[in-house]
Amino acid sequence: MQKDTIIMAFESSCDETSVAVIKNGKEIMSNIIATQIKSHQRFGGVVPEVASRHHVEQITYCIDLAMEEANVTYDDLDAVAVTYGPGLVGSLLIGIMAAKTIAFAHNLPLIPVNHLAGHIYSAQFVTDLQYPFMSLLVSGGHTEIVLVKAPGEFETLGDTRDDAVGEAYDKIGRVLGLQYPAGKTVDQMSAKGNDVYDFPRAMVKEDNLDFSFSGIKSAFINKVHNAEQKNEELNQNDLAASFQAAVLDILSNKLFRAVEKNPVKQIVVAGGVAANQGLRNRLAKDIKDKNLDIELVFPPLRLCGDNAAMIGAIAQIQYEKGDFSGLDLNSDPSLDF
Template sequence: MRVMGIETSCDETAVAVIEAPAGTQAVGRILSNTVYSQLAEHRRFGGVVPEIAARAHLERIDGLVAQALDEAGLGLADLDGIAATGGPGLIGGVMVGVMTAKALAFAHEKPFIAVNHLEGHALSVRLTEPVAFPYLLLLVSGGHCQLLTVRGPGDFTRLGTTIDDAAGECFDKTAKLLGLGFPGGPAVERAAVGGDPRRFALPRPMWRKPGCDFSFSGLKTAVRLAVEKLPADDPQAIADLCASFQRTVGDVFADRCANALALAPSSTLVVAGGVAANVYLRGRLEEIAASHGATLVAPPVRLCTDNGAMIAWAGAERLRLGQVDTLDFRPRPRWPLDPAAANRM
């Protein structure tokens, strides 16, 4: 089964083609994975500007579709389905991807699959590792921070979520306050190398409290106050603050995941999303998983940030089950993985 995936929910324009084997436990193969990053367009604003992002998607999408097919050595006729992120995300960008996928599916009589962007992250580990359902998932990115039980495509139970800001946003804010540039996650991780993780005592919101919810707004405020007191032109102080911040986030992740593993025991803890690329945080999660008799599994770093391969793979997982969409699907700025979770709050 060969599926094209189109991802345009934020500031990466991405198109990929993957090959999914017949077996549900067999890993897939990436035939192409093209990504145009819009960092240059957004860097001077210190964050993503939705209108600029949508325009850049529109300018690049056709060329990337052609490039992905060329690198895969395939034509549109060789595909078994075309998937696109249908939400959640910046609605202008999502519309570009969805309309492109619909047009290709209609013109070439292929199934169209609208993929939840978060499901793309949630299932991406199965593209490269033989991970069986169910598993526990920590989904951490610039806009999301959730703990979920994953039983299959479209079958999620949310155990906890952030009550305010996402972890990735906290990384970006910390980097901005310190003048480290955008995107913030990799910048903070680089700056933390050689830093003293115990120099700054930062708050750990929700730490040692019942449940699996997160909170990061108080940590952002504490970082801002610490930055205001930093000595001028002191790179070691910046390294120490970044290391302390990273350690604090690791403490929170470990504590929340420990509660989740006690509440919903699993032999596998998966971490996915952009923040999952952080090597230090992966190490902390490996420790907490092992202490609960579980194994930590994460996608390769190149599949942690937004990409078309994860959307193609989620599309293939759905296509295998006959879960396809009609061409009147409407893009969604919000699309929870577990719609019933709000009723359980």
């Protein structure tokens, strides 16, 4: 009988300090997440220096809690995995230093993980992945369409040329006077409104799979500011619904064009915006309307945001391939596939 592989994973790329213990890449023994949202809300976004300080304060506590909850000792571990990019350089370095320390002290291999790959492989906790599969990666920092050809083999088919989709939600949320992060509230408001303002669907007619959300954001802001100058009152739910309708049209258009060119049996939607109920409903409806034989996979809501369990999931594949790093591992804030 094959021995279980137990990996301790670290995620500290932005404003969540997370440590997990994962068995065989598919079983979450523990997944501790210390969030900093309340500290950043008063600034309307993540402040890198504040984030780094919180990571320093929380990291050892998260390690102890993760070990205790998983009921393991360091002797039980087979490897240590850590996000080394993309992300905020100061935040990444805290996780990297903690992972290096444990790897060195207990003579364990160190696995360098791409944060984006982690998001995609959070789907592994829901179902067995069938290769090749398509992934729509949507978060505060990224909007990409990625073809996953084989375990740990990625090809980026489309990327955002400006704002990421989650970033656009937060920026229009600020104009609506919503608290950061605004994505969930905009999603809830859009369910109560109608698409009456017809914001632009950028790049849907262009012969590529790239995205642009700065145009919709600007159109939204101009609409609100013009109304304020004329003392006109706009329906906030309709504004949210109109914005979300435009975003979903763009995401759906590009995703299904990618699937048309690269037939797959699964679509994995990952990243923080994968929690958006409007997006979940829209893609499920599109698959049904297009009569496609494709399984639509979303991670559990608790694994859509940044967490270390997803890092442990992809780390298992890298462990089996012997994809290790030396103790000179450094952060790569601009890392992509």
